[in-house]
Amino acid sequence: MQNAASEIHELFEQFVVPSYARFDLVLERGEGSYVWDVGGRRYLDLGGGIAVCTLGHANPEITGTLAEQSQKLIHVSNLYYTEPQARLAKRIVDLIAPGRVFFCNSGAEANEGLFKLARKFGHDEGRYEIITAVDSFHGRTLAGIAATGQEKVKKGFEPIVPGFKQIPFNDLEAMRAAITKSTAAILIEAIQGESGITIATPEYLVGLRKLCDEHNLLLLLDEVQAGHFRTGKFHSWQRILEDGDFDFLPDGISMAKALGGGFPIGAFWVREKFGGLLSAGTHASTFGGTPLACAVAERILDVIEREDLMANARRIGDFLVDRLRRIQGKYPRVMSDVRGLGLMIGIEFEPKLSTFTNEEKSPAIQIVNRLHEKGVLTVPAATSVIRLLPPLNSSESEAVEGLHAIKNVVDELNG
Numbered sequence: 326m327q328n329a330a331s332e333i334h335e336l337f338e339q340f341v342v343p344s345y346a347r348f349d350l351v352l353e354r355g356e357g358s359y360v361w362d363v364g365g366r367r368y369l370d371l372g373g374g375i376a377v378c379t380l381g382h383a384n385p386e387i388t389g390t391l392a393e394q395s396q397k398l399i400h401v402s403n404l405y406y407t408e409p410q411a412r413l414a415k416r417i418v419d420l421i422a423p424g425r426v427f428f429c430n431s432g433a434e435a436n437e438g439l440f441k442l443a444r445k446f447g448h449d450e451g452r453y454e455i456i457t458a459v460d461s462f463h464g465r466t467l468a469g470i471a472a473t474g475q476e477k478v479k480k481g482f483e484p485i486v487p488g489f490k491q492i493p494f495n496d497l498e499a500m501r502a503a504i505t506k507s508t509a510a511i512l513i514e515a516i517q518g519e520s521g522i523t524i525a526t527p528e529y530l531v532g533l534r535k536l537c538d539e540h541n542l543l544l545l546l547d548e549v550q551a552g553h554f555r556t557g558k559f560h561s562w563q564r565i566l567e568d569g570d571f572d573f574l575p576d577g578i579s580m581a582k583a584l585g586g587g588f589p590i591g592a593f594w595v596r597e598k599f600g601g602l603l604s605a606g607t608h609a610s611t612f613g614g615t616p617l618a619c620a621v622a623e624r625i626l627d628v629i630e631r632e633d634l635m636a637n638a639r640r641i642g643d644f645l646v647d648r649l650r651r652i653q654g655k656y657p658r659v660m661s662d663v664r665g666l667g668l669m670i671g672i673e674f675e676p677k678l679s680t681f682t683n684e685e686k687s688p689a690i691q692i693v694n695r696l697h698e699k700g701v702l703t704v705p706a707a708t709s710v711i712r713l714l715p716p717l718n719s720s721e722s723e724a725v726e727g728l729h730a731i732k733n734v735v736d737e738l739n740g
C-alpha cells in the first residue's frame with residue numbers, strides 16, 4: 326500500500342500547482358469523526374476539514390440528500406426560481422434577523438459579496454474604504470488578500486486592491502482613529518481563526534456597532550470559520566454576546582465552510598435595511614445556491630436542530646477546554662494557553678522549546694506532525710498554535726481519544 330501513496334505523491338508533484346504545503350498523508354475514506362489513509366491506517370479527525378465537516382465524514386443523511394436531490398435537479402442557474410434556495414434563505418434569515426441572503430460557493434466569494442455591498446453602499450458619497458483587523462483572514466482572492474491582515478498572503482501579488490486597511494484587533498480606539506471620510510464599512514471576524522483563535526470581547530463588538538452607527542458605516546462580520554453552531558450558537562457573535570442585554574446586529578455576515586458540511590456552498594446575509602442595495606444585474610454567481618447545495622445545507626440544519634448539536638458543541642467544547650487546561654497546568658513549560666468557544670479551540674505552545682528540532686518547520690507544524698504519528702488530525706494556526714475544529718456531533722469518547730494523543734505529544738515535548 327506504500328506504493329499507492331508514493332504514486333499519488335508523484336502525480337501531485339508533476340501535475341498539481343504546488344500552492345499548498347501538504348502533510349504527508351493520502352486520505353481515502355471517512356466515517357463519522359474518522360478518516361483512513363490509503364494504507365488503511367485510521368485517524369481521528371479533530372480538524373474537520375478546517376471547520377467544514379459539520380456532521381463528520383460520509384454522514385448518511387448528507388449522502389442520502391446528495392443522491393436524492395441529484396436525481397431530481399442539480400443545477401438550473403439563477404435565471405430561474407428553485408425551492409431549495411428559497412427555503413434555505415428563509416432558514417438562514419430565521420437564525421439571524423430580518424434580511425436577505427445571497428448564495429455563492431466559498432468564503433472568499435462570500436466576502437467578495439460583502440465588499441461589493443460596502444462599495445455600493447458608499448458609492449454615491451465617494452466612500453469605499455473597508456477597515457479590517459491585523460491578523461485577520463478573509464480569503465485568497467485579490468480583494469480577499471487586501472482585506473486580510475497578514476503580510477504573507479499579500480507578498481508577491483502587489484499592487485494590492487485599494488480601499489482596505491488593517492488596525493489592531495479588539496482595539497476600539499484604534500478603530501475610531503482609523504475612520505476617515507472615505508470609510509464605508511468595518512469587517513472583522515468575531516473569532517479570528519487562521520491567526521490562532523482570538524475572540525472579540527463583547528465590549529469590542531458593541532463598540533464597533535456604535536462607531537458604525539455614529540459614522541454611518543456598515544458593520545460586516547466574517548463568520549466563515551466560527552459560524553454555523555460551532556461555538557454553541559448559530560454565529561460566534563451570538564455566542565459572545567449571549568450573556569448581556571446588548572442591542573446588537575451586524576449589517577452583513579459572510580458564511581461558508583460548515584454550511585454544506587463538505588459540499589461547497591457560501592452565502593452572505595444582509596440586514597433588511599440594506600437588502601435592496603445589490604439590485605438586479607449587480608452581482609451574480611453561476612453555481613451560487615444550486616438546488617443540490619441548498620438541499621444539502623438545509624438537511625444539515627435539520628440534523629443540527631433535531632439532535633441539538635449546538636448543545637453538544639458547547640458540552641464537548643467545554644469538556645475539551647477543561648481537560649486541555651489541566652494538561653496545560655501540568656506542562657506550563659510546553660503549553661502556554663488554551664482558548665476557544667465550543668468546538669473552536671486553539672492550543673498555544675511555547676515556541677522556543679529545544680524539542681522543536683526541525684528548524685525548517687514551525688512549531689505548529691511539528692506538533693501537527695507528531696499528532697499524525699499518534700493517529701490524530703489537527704490544524705496548525707499561526708506559528709505555534711494548533712486548532713481543534715471537529716464535527717459538531719463529536720462524542721466525549723472521541724474527545725478523550727484526542728486528549729490522550731495531545732497529552733502524549735506534550736509529554737514528549739517536555740523532554
Ligand SMILES: *Cc1c(COP(=O)(O)O)cnc(C)c1O
Pocket residue numbers: 430431432433434436462463464465514518519547548549550551581582
Ligand atoms: C476559510 C476562511 C475564508 C475563506 O474561505 P474559502 O472558502 O477558502 O474561500 C474566509 N474567512 C475566514 C474567516 C476563513 O476562515
